[in-house]
Amino acid sequence: VMDRIFSGIQPTGTPHLGNYLGAIQNWVKLQEESSSVLYSIMDMHSLTMPKEPSVLRQNILDTTAAVLACGIDPKKCFLFRQSLVPEHAELAWILGCITNVPRLLRLPQWKMKCASQNNEGTVGLLTYPVLQAADILLYKSTRVPVGEDQVLHLELAQDIAQHFNKKYGEFFPIPKAILSTTKKIKSLRDPAVKMSKSDSQKLATVNVADSPEEIVLKFRKAVTDFTSEVTYNPESRPGVSNLVSIHAAVTGLSIKEVLQQSAGLDTARYKIVVAESVIQKFAPIRSEIKKLQEDKYHLIKVLEDGAEKAKELAAPIYQEIRRLVGFQ
Secondary structure, three states: OOEEEEEEOOOOOOOOOOOHHHHHHHHHHHHOOOEEEEEEEEOOOHOOOOHHHHHHHHHHHHHHHHHHOOOOOOOEEEEEHHOOOOOOHHHHHHHHHHOOOHHHHHHHHHHHHHEEEEEEOOHHHHHHHHHHHHHOOOOOEEEEEEHHHHHHHHHHHHHHHHHHHHHHOOOOOOEEEOOOOOOOOOOOOOEEEEEEOOOOOOOOOEEEEOHHHHHHHHOOOOOOHHHHHHHOOOOOOOOHHHHHHHHHHHHHHOOOHHHHOOOOOOOOHHHHHHHHHHHHHHHHHHHHHHHHHHHHHHHHHHHHHHHHHHHHHHHHHHHHHHHHOOOO
């Protein structure tokens, strides 16, 4: 079976520190290691939460500019917009017809997001894991980089692939997870929850395009505790440990090395050290994002060219699926 990596990112505008360290940095590494890699801007998935069309359009461009600025190279991977490859939705329908509803109702994302929408969750919100399975299987992908919050969805994709193979004959490889080794980056205002774009607290989330002043402010105001030395213990000291995780991830050092370097610093001083290391990491990315955002047509073209290539890959696979299920 040919090694093929598939991953996607929702267009939420400029990614934050957690997206960068958890996913995008790993994407850059993987495009060097594998000869077949697909990265999709998941615009169809983003409709599962209410969006203004003009905001979605802008977010797609901003997310694209950001992943390119972070080092994703369209010569080394297919970078494309999901909705430009209609087979994603067509395969999702076929796979939805072999997926049972109780299984989807048990998924934690559905329970959580449905509750946040006054328990009036849409069909799309319920079935988007089936679309995720289609995203992966449409290309016969073998490996999928996922965060821990998506592991259950990948398991669903694996089960759907097995179910399809049982019913129609061996066809899909069973995709395996590539788990991110980066610790989940937490909110700077509440180290009990993960860093998120939708956090109502402006100081909780560091964005890749933040100015140095904003970054320093956000780290200065980061919630820690009353002990002033720098140690790593996520259970008892989640705030400081989150800073240590971030520091290690942006410098490429181990937790142990970071702690050795920071011996003798109090947390107030340490916050500035971490802020500086983040600023250094993001400075070139930030200026590249600004440059790319000025050329909207270039960004649109990158996504369209990527979609052409993705379609070429998907078409024969999807034709075979049509034949297997009896459409042809």
